[in-house]
Amino acid sequence: MGIVNIGKIRIEDPLILAPMAGTTTPAFRSICHGFGSSYQPTELVSARSILYSGIDKSYCYLMIDREAEGITCIQLFGNEPSDFEYAIGRICEDERLSFVDIIDINMGCPVQKVVKTGAGSALMRDPVLAEKILKASLKVCDSYGKELTVKTRIGYDAEDSRNGKAEDFIRRISQTGVKAVAVHGRTRDQMYHGNADIDALQRMKKASEDGNIPFIANGDIKDTESARKMLKETGADGLMIGRAAQGNPWIFRELKDVYKEKDGICGKITFEERKEMLLRELSLTMKYKDENIAVREMRPSMMAYIKGMPGASELKVKLCSALTYDEVKEIL
Ligand SMILES: Cc1cc2nc3c(=O)[nH]c(=O)nc-3n(C[C@H](O)[C@H](O)[C@H](O)COP(=O)(O)O)c2cc1C
Incomplete structure (x- = not known):
């Protein structure tokens, strides 16, 4: 059995629905939770737009059905520490959202529109700013009793992934006080092409151990076999599943037993x-x-x-x- 503690939140055999803009709506998240996903971050929401345009404008992306979703998590992106400080505080003060358990910071979005503002994947190239963002966010999260996590990639490009830069990045951020890191096994340059790189994930997992926090592996997990391979070869503490859940929320039921030796129910879905x-x-x-x-x-x-x-x-x-x-x- 795999027990993971994200701060004070204890999760048994973690199977997390990956945040996916346009897919991971409250409806889809609650369905996946019903089939066994441990928690389901919202899609990425701009910290700056919460600051400049007010929380109501972003509420359609932030809303969560607390009863139906179990552990709750909001993902934010941005590039300015004070934007995160404001946005997290604002979320925690909003009576519709103040129950949220986890705030996740996106440091992996590869989309040009996001990267060119210095947010998402661009933060992998600026570890000093990434640390500042995390420190500012931690201060607010701690004061409201929320857990802070990060989602990132195995590097900005193949060079970073090979020359130790990506490992330095994860080593630094995992020692800031964040409570878990999730890593997608592709570089920013790969976007969603090629295969998830299991060896690179394994190196990232090792580097994150200096922070002694759970490591969640992500990329191309689509069935029991790929899930077991990911766990075994990367040494990850938890798994995050994205595209394989689209149109197939049953995958969480199928993967229920990957942390044990026996196989889960995987009857064909008609x-x-x-x-x-x-x-x-x-x-x-x-x-x-x-x-x-x-x-x-x-x-x-x-x-x-x-x-x-x-x-x-x-x-x-x-x-x-x-x-x-x-x-x-x-x-x-
Ligand atoms: C349509 C789509 C939207 C995505 N939106 C987000 C997002 O909002 N935040 C994020 O961190 N990752 C996002 N991702 C990346 C996924 O969370 C995940 O890291 C990626 O799909 C790899 O996992 P998979 O191979 O299991 O799909 C998105 C991916 C897709 C396909």
Whole structure:
């Protein structure tokens, strides 16, 4: 069994849903939690926009269904320590969000729009600023009793990943007082291409041991075999699963026993079950959004559920023109 302590939060056999912009909505997160994900960070939210535009503007990304999600986590990005200080304090003072358990700082987003502002992956190239951000964030997190974690990558580029720069980075940030690090086994330059680099993750795990905090490995975990390989070869304390959960929240049930020797339940999910889950996610989304908006925002998720079904391309076109729950149901 793998027990992980993220500060005062104790998690048994951690399987974490990776934050994914546009996918990890409250509806999807609560479904994944129902199948066994330990916690589910929100997608990345700009610390600066909370400061400049107020929390209500960002609330659609921050909202969490506390009852349905178990341990709760908000992910923030930015490049200015005082923005984080303000945003975390503001979240902790907001009666709709003050229960949040974990604040995660994004230091891995590869998107140009984010990187060019010095945020996301760019922070791997500026460890001094990354430390300042973490120290400022820790001060606020500590005062509100929240845990602070970081999600990053195995380096900015292949050179950093090979020459020890990425290891120095993780060694430094894991000694700041953050309570866990999650690392995606690709460099920023790789974006989502190529395979997750298990050896690099193993080196990052070793380097993080100086901070004596849990190391969560991420990248290409898609079934029991890849999950066990990741645990065994990197020595990670926990696993984070992203794309393999899209349209397949059952993966958390399938991976339930990866920390033990026996195998989890991995019966084949039928097309009928996938359609039902799609409708369930849509009706949950409608709890938070107007019907038309919910249907439109669910499009990427709908595509993931129908992937591989007979007639999927025809279904895709029809689903993309649907605007109501009943239309989606009828099409399915
Ligand atoms: C559509 C999409 C959106 C993503 N959004 C975020 C995000 O908001 N924050 C973040 O830290 N990572 C984000 N990621 C990266 C994932 O969290 C994860 O690190 C990556 O997909 C690798 O894991 P996987 O191979 O299990 O998918 C995103 C990935 C995808 C595919």
